[in-house]
Amino acid sequence: MSGDRPSPLVIERILRDRQGIWQQIVADRDLNALTGRMLASSAIALACYGAVLGAFHSPLMALTSALKLPLLFLVTLAICLPTLYLFNLVFGARLSVRQSLALVMVAITVTSMLAVAFAPISLFFLITAPDYGFFKLLNVAILTLSALVGLRFLTGGMQVLNDHGLLAPEAAQAQAPAQAVPAAVPAGAVPAAVPPAGQVAEPVAVPAGAAAAGSVGTVPNGTAPDAGSPAQVPAQVPAQWSGQPAGAAFPPGMLPPGYPQPHRPWANPPVRREPTQRPASMTLLYIWILLFGFVGTQLAWTLRPFFGDPGQDFAFFRSIDGNFYAEILRTIANL
Structure with a gap:
């Protein structure tokens, strides 16, 4: 009513x-x-x-x-x-x-x-x-x-x-949650687009020669980007990956530097707030x-x-x- x-x-x-x-x-x-x-x-x-x-x-x-x-x-x-x-x-x-x-x-x-x-x-x-x-x-x-x-x-x-x-009134105004600060992108690298919500990125394959030469790796979809595409892997690849054989894949859940982490809503469950004092x-x-x-x-x-x-x-x-x-x-x- x-x-x-x-x-x-x-x-x-x-x-x-x-x-x-x-x-x-x-x-x-x-x-x-x-x-x-x-x-x-x-x-x-x-x-x-x-x-x-x-x-x-x-x-x-x-x-x-x-x-x-x-x-x-x-x-x-x-x-x-x-x-x-x-x-x-x-x-x-x-x-x-x-x-x-x-x-x-x-x-x-x-x-x-x-x-x-x-x-x-x-x-x-x-x-x-x-x-x-x-x-x-x-x-x-x-x-x-x-x-x-x-x-x-x-x-x-x-x-x-x-x-x-x-x-x-002072207790009713809850503090606004801190906004997430985007991760810093290495110099010279352009971050790739974030996969849609609910889609898990596939392991990324980096050829052995490409790591040393600073070539472009494979994007999370598994397709090679075009020249000048924003979805490029940074030129510098960590040393622990430089010795991997050609076609070696990154472990699941890990991406080369410069790639933002995929959106996983289940990874950060909502925090339960304590009941306010009477x-x-x-x-x-x-x-x-x-x-x-x-x-x-x-x-x-x-x-x-x-x-x-x-x-x-x-x-x-x-x-x-x-x-x-x-x-x-x-x-x-x-x-």
């Missing part, structure tokens, strides 16, 4: 054409429209899933959870995005604010869409097993799994940007992911309730006491 022909559903394009998404972010092309579509899709999906969470208590709680769950993700993004952008700038990355926002929005979109895909399962257990502790742990597990998949997309996108040199931006990305998780869980605890304890009356917010992790451990102990 082409990046210029977007799918009606942005999540479908992300899942089917993720390379096109990464290339669009790398090129910084039409990111405002892409980010807007991801923002709208994420908000709708999270609102639907939040309504399922609040339905455990009452319809009013379902409405408030539908409002608070998208707010949770977007406020967490607003808090943590400047840190990600400044991390990249400090360590030499060339990401713009729009590129950073689009990358994180890809992760949030995948997370929200995967969570809403689990909504029928959550609703099934809400109807068949209405236990508050189990329902709360089930949905925390669903959101955790969805977030891990979304963050996997984030790290994949950052790796693509690293391959394009946007995270570590740039600091990738390491800081994992630190930022942990930071994003801590900020998100603390904000979720601040914005609670999302489920609504059936033993308590409706409240838009609860008092801030305890923390998210202590509550999860307490719920597990009470199962």
Whole structure:
């Protein structure tokens, strides 16, 4: 699917054409429209899933959870995005604010869409097993799994940007391989044409008298060149060949001085380069992911309730006491 022909559903394009998404972010092309579509899709999906969470208590709680769950993700993004952008700038990355926002929005979109895909399962257990502790742990597990998949997309996108040199420009510019220097041609000699690729030159026969007199030998094809032909053997033949009898052939693979070696692509296999060191931006990305998780869980605890304890009356917010992790451990102990 082409990046210029977007799918009606942005999540479908992300899942089917993720390379096109990464290339669009790398090129910084039409990111405002892409980010807007991801923002709208994420908000709708999270609102639907939040309504399922609040339905455990009452319809009013379902409405408030539908409002608070998208707010949770977007406020967490607003808090943590400047840190990600400044991390990249400090360590030499060339990401713009729009590129950073689009990358994180890809992760949030995948997370929200995967969570809403689990909504029928959550609703099934809400109807068949209405236990508050189990329902709360089930949905925390669903959101955790969805977030891990979304963050996997984030790290994949950052790796693509690293391959394009946007995270570590100095490491992305590989040194150009040294150009081969042509061998020096002896004075008075004109090098012969190089045989075509894949053709091995035949042994060259040099008559005994010709070596002493400096006459012309046989060209690699085995045919004598015409007078004045550029394919001539140099006048001076090494002494180790001067005593050879007439018709003696050079060993295979050896040519008289002045003849360039035939092209043998198999003789010089490509050199395997060592993988480049992971740039600091990738390491800081994992630190930022942990930071994003801590900020998100603390904000979720601040914005609670999302489920609504059936033993308590409706409240838009609860008092801030305890923390998210202590509550999860307490719920597990009470199962």
